[in-house]
Amino acid sequence: MSSEPAPLLALDLTGTFAFGLNGALTAVRAARLDVVGVVVLGMITALGGGFIRDVLMDSLPPATLLDWRYYTLALVGGLIAFALSRRLRRIETAIVVFDAIGLSAFAVIGASKAQDSGLGVVPSVLLGVVTAVGGGTIRDTLVGRIPSVLRSGLYAVPALVAAAMTVAAIEWGVYGLPAGLGAATACFLIRMLGVRFGLNAPEPPETRRSRGPRGTGA
């Protein structure tokens, strides 16, 4: 009932750091902001999903605002990304990979915290997805892009899989580091396969007719 066991705390902090890097690199890439803008977008991306989760599950003030490790990691991630952005040859790849790491970690942690707070199975799975996609959705909205969660079917789906695996593991009494890492890994692999092969969920019939099945991209 208290907080995450240590290995899952590590997963949470990893996700925070990865989203801090990702948000800051997105800022450099999409909007070429100055150092403050880059770091602010990194912190919003890293902390946003957890804020929304904590608001919805009535766990306020949010843990990530009270615990210095979260906002410090988000800040450091943003600063590192700002400093390294010139040297990163494949900045797009880095953005996608860090985003997938954050997505995977937060889907597991979000679902697990929601279960911990006494929510039922479906709300817990939904909150896992919201935690995973929340920060990136705010990130994309702030820089004027349609959010990944709407553009790419294989963004919400892997988060849903990981959140469902986490809740199932808790319900069956087998939740721990192996189960958490397994769920996160499943999410990460599905997401990266989707990106690699340009997979998407089915498009609406209207789109298919008028623009062909691969029309929207991801």
Next chain:
Amino acid sequence: MSSEPAPLLALDLTGTFAFGLNGALTAVRAARLDVVGVVVLGMITALGGGFIRDVLMDSLPPATLLDWRYYTLALVGGLIAFALSRRLRRIETAIVVFDAIGLSAFAVIGASKAQDSGLGVVPSVLLGVVTAVGGGTIRDTLVGRIPSVLRSGLYAVPALVAAAMTVAAIEWGVYGLPAGLGAATACFLIRMLGVRFGLNAPEPPETRRSRGPRGTGA
């Protein structure tokens, strides 16, 4: 003090379903997203206004996250809209009508729940408006459009009328299904008349001078 009486619950669920359809059709129309994006936008549109209301009136976790009927209806609305989007000849009309239904239902329910929670007259009316326009505002922001509540004067105003009628009915002790339906119907009619005749509230003098009175559209 507990929950809505059955007929008003029906109004709430109707609004949720209508916004689920509306959000999903907007996704098909505006951004041609895949099935996941379409359903996600439907659910966000359907549940977003109630989430904001429940956060502001400190009723967390939100009722719509805990009660399976809400998120299921939002999901089903999204799936139906996705499946039917090809057959819908007048998709724009459907979008506008479903939006007006959701707006009307949520203005009444939002104001009534706020009064129920002990808020005063003005905050209750404001929360009714916020509930009504909240989901659509998130929807428009996510697909990169200026929200209806800003673009069209006759969007916030009918919601305000319905919320004020609801709060007045409660204050006068005559609130029930007839009053709730009456307020919702008033909102729906004002909104649809505004859409039909392209009515808008007055524009700023500067705009009128430089672009003529009908310059901005709705």
Next chain:
Amino acid sequence: MSSEPAPLLALDLTGTFAFGLNGALTAVRAARLDVVGVVVLGMITALGGGFIRDVLMDSLPPATLLDWRYYTLALVGGLIAFALSRRLRRIETAIVVFDAIGLSAFAVIGASKAQDSGLGVVPSVLLGVVTAVGGGTIRDTLVGRIPSVLRSGLYAVPALVAAAMTVAAIEWGVYGLPAGLGAATACFLIRMLGVRFGLNAPEPPETRRSRGPRGTGA
């Protein structure tokens, strides 16, 4: 521990009124909305930052929703801005100045309320910044612009300075009207100097190489 002393309440109300004017003028300038859209954007800008602060520090329902002075001032600011928008020759200047006033007042009040609610030093400073930049960020997002807090380094930084000065004054037991006004004045001056001289924080190396040091503007 209760509410702000009278002079600080005056600072809070001043910020609310300034942001109401600013949001409404932004609506006239950026999107040429009708009177409802203009007033709605003014109210969202004026009340948004405080809403986010009150949600994150678990002080719900938000004070600005319960206290008629806040929403009335926000509404009146929006109406005045709508009425005067034609006569204002230098509307851009007015927008920037009102924004700086709101930013300065809210950074102080936000940090002070967060400290009051028992949060630590760093979370209080962060919440001061969030209060200051929150309303403007929602405003910019709704009209489709990249938020000031991301575009201009000297937007978050002056808010951070004022919030830090406020928290320091509270910690040292010297917080009161002079300290609050001093912190707000410092924020205002830094912000206006940044606008006047086009100052920005350093840009990422990549940008500097490809577009020159002043490439992004503010």
